[in-house]
Amino acid sequence: MTRIFGTDGVRGLANGHLTAELALDLSVAAARVLADRGEFAGHRPRAVVGRDTRISGQFLEHAVVAGLASAGVDVLRLRVLPTPAVAYMTQALGADLGVVISASHNPMPDNGIKFLARGGLKLDDTVEKEIEQHLDEEWVRPLGGDVGRVTPYATPVEEYVAHLVGTLTKPLAGLKVVLDCAHGAAYQAGPLALAEAGAEVIAIGVEPDGLNINDGYGSTHLDNLREAVVAHGADAGFAVDGDADRCLAVDAGGAVVDGDQILAILALGMASSGRLARDTVVATVMSNLGFVRAMKDAGLGVRQTKVGDRYVLEAMRVSGYTLGGEQSGHVIMSEFATTGDGLLTALHVLERMAETGQSLASLASVVTRFPQVLVNVPGVDKTRADDDPLLAAAVAEEEAGLGDAGRVLLRPSGTEALVRVMVEASTQEQAQGVADRLANVVRERLALS
Template sequence: MARLFGTDGVRGLANGPITAELALQLSTAAAIVFGELDGGFRSHRPKAIVGRDPRASGEFLSAAVVAGLASAGVDVYDAGVLPTPAVAFLVEDAGADFGVMLSASHNPMPDNGIKFFAKHGHKLADEVEDQIEAQVGEPWERPTGPEVGRIQTMHDGPTRYITHLLRSMPHNLDGLKIVIDAAHGAASTVSPEVFRLAGAQVEVIGARPDGLNINDGFGSTHLEQLKRAVVEHGADMGIAHDGDADRCLAIDHEGNEVDGDQIMAVLAIALRDRGQLAENTLVATVMSNLGLILAMNDADILVKQTAVGDRYVLEEMRRGSYTLGGEQSGHVIMLEHGTTGDGVLTGLMLASRVAETGKPLKELASVMTRLPQVLINVKGVDKERVGTDTVLQSAVARETEALAGSGRVLLRKSGTEPVVRVMVEARTHEEAQASADRLVEVVQSRLALN
């Protein structure tokens, strides 16, 4: 049986695999497991924060989660529509025992997901997810009478989150004109408001969620609208979120994309200059562009690389007490200010650096030169042999040698599909494409499923 939890909670088609029944069962199972980890909540009555993005399905799924938690004796504070990092923050800020977020992030509207945060707003370890999954459907003792949980709306959630963001900023945004694209998602209200309160003149697109239009033609996976808006409004920069606002990509004043690697490069140097970059180290994944590594070498900043996934970045950051890490996708973690990736915080920090230095974003981002990158997903192959097939490994060695230190090759298996991902970076797109094509042929010939 496939594991219920993926790399970031439980996710899939709402009312397909992600049903109200599953949401109810998962929430009661989580309450039981968190209670066991905390000694049965003997010292206090358990408390949970629940939030969601604006998807229509989030309405019935959050209702099921809230009902499940209350039936298990947990007092529920329903924060409504808020970004994922806001829910993580509120778990810590409100002294809750855990939190639940209903969102499928950047996925299209028909999908939804259920994500849990432990005490202090941290993501769950694999073993805790396994315990929750094992508890689903098992018999449990139901509280009765005054022992059942109570439910109330958390009206001040947005205000507490916005106050936290403003306190985190090193410099105000006076004089900057910024376009915000909220992807018709969870940050549609809070992101424009906090940028205005920080001093920026703000233009807004993609901030009219109707439950059906999340990530539809707007946001960090659809940057065309933001590029046009930045140029048309003569803005200094644009900020794009995804559906639950745990990511941020940017656009410079000329309409050029600034990706997560470039954002991390700018922020790493900013933190270094303030003496706030712990161990002078940035944590990134193996999918980050080689240009980031080279730029950080030039800036005397060490880069530690992890497996793909923000949870692995976070694990390494906590292990080494590092302050900055993230992914090329724009999922950036700043541990001094939050326990998970926060697209609104990232955008504020990036804009703060522009205001602080007086330099345009294009100039700041030019500290890093992105090497052309080609990524090909090879389907229908035996992904488990990608690291052991000697012919394939020889082909990888040949391509790596041919790049002569000015590029790199990465082959990795998908975590959920029979797919091998072939990624090549090189001095030119043509060189990267040719190398990737040659490797794809070898993967197909050597690892094809019978």
């Protein structure tokens, strides 16, 4: 069977790859797998279901709810809610299963389905494989009173906002903030959370029409946020993506503050209060060398993982770390959340500004970013990228030339038929030159026969 689950649930063109039929079948299979594993022993199973603002989320939500209820699962409909909020409500309500219908930062025509286990945790790969194996199988359907009940849940936004604000120890009074919600799932919760925390909020990207999610707004399109911050004389700006599990920032002058800088700000703050477990932060191999050096200079360790928030989460759980994240702004604070949470991230960066009295630019300046160049090389056999001796020799030669003032990361893409060449160096020109030379070697050595 072709693998249906990707690195973050099932995702694809809504009503193309991701149909109502598939959504229903996946939900039935998920309920059956969890029942077979004894997850529902001794009680009626209960699930929560939330979605982002995509128009396709409406029919997919109904398909998911129908599948779960037909399998005997009681369903609480959370309606439009950020991914981390669905994870929180799964845990807070003691649900056996959470379902998020969202394609995150992808364009509007896409959508996705992500299942969460009890406690708001992502499903293990083994469970996802079992769900795939149960698709299209014959099964004994519950009848009569054994089918599931479907109930709208009245106050998910308010409860999630109360949770977010409750994680703070200092009010944000006196701070003026622009928040860009990408016309996505955070359009209600985001402005409300910042206002409840005491900040003056200018909200943009809060007029979803089902078609405009991530369109020119959000963490992948920062121009509108930068303009708004400067125009309103705001202290800072934050942009989340369509499902609000990631966050990037803009300082008062309109300069972008990326995920590495945000992670550094939070790491230093948590370390100063004794909340950074083992004085270590988890990041991926794509984190800028400037971030790694800043942490080392501060006496903090950096545990680096493969690219992907699931690998960051895995390292955090195994070793008990309390902070991790990616350059994209996917930041995980395990004290308060089981997944990346863009609104939680924004609130705690603002709290750090309030605590220290420093500007966002000043706090972010702890990281001096190395120029970074990423070249994607398509049309090659990525399976040989780790085994070609001449390619390895070329990488070693370029690394020797960079010394301590740069690095090379060459890796096959996990989702596309290409090899990624990432280079950091003292200057943009040097990084570009090394990346271009290595990309040519990749083309020569890994060319498809």
